[in-house]
Amino acid sequence: MSQQQPQQDEAPFVARTxxxxxxxxxxxxxxxxxxxxxxxxxxxxDVEWTFADHPAVTAAPDEGDLATVVRELDAHFENGVPIGIIAAALSKQGDTIGDTMDAIHDLRMTGGLWEPRDDHLRAF
Incomplete structure (x- = not known):
């Protein structure tokens, strides 16, 4: 993900195919x-992030596996971490959204994640 600052009229989340x-x-x-x-x-x-302006993404670790990142992000949210935020955070490690979705699927199949509500996750 680029560290480029958005223009004044730009949305807080920007991605491209x-x-x-x-x-x-x-x-x-x-x-x-x-x-x-x-x-x-x-x-x-596949889609990659070009910009994500959110305090949780900024504070997310620059390294670590999916479960570690979800645990770190969980402190910023009450009812699970939005999957979009997880994907934006993992883009700091070079992952596309597709990479993140594959990792989420794999970890869910082993019981490492649960979904307290649609498109929001928590790590066990």
Whole structure:
């Protein structure tokens, strides 16, 4: 993810597809997650973050596995960490949203994550 500061009219969350470069600006990180799901399903494209302006993303560790990152982020949220925020935090380690979704699936299948509400996770 680029450390570039947004322009005044830019949304706090910005991502783009890897193939076509289609850009998505959103007020909420999970809006970018929905964009990823549409792009993945319809065009087979992965999405990368270009900007994420949220205190939890800024405070997220620059290294560590998915469970560690989710535990660190959990302090910023009452009812689970939005998956979009998790993906933005892991982009600091070079992961695309697709990479993050694959890691989430793998960890969920081993019982390492639970979903207290839709598209929000907590680590065991």
């Amino acid at each position: 890897l193939g076509s470069g289609t850009r998505k600006e959103a007020a909420d990180a999970n809006e970018v997650l929905a964009f990823y799901r549409r792009q993945s399903r319809t065009a087979g494209e």
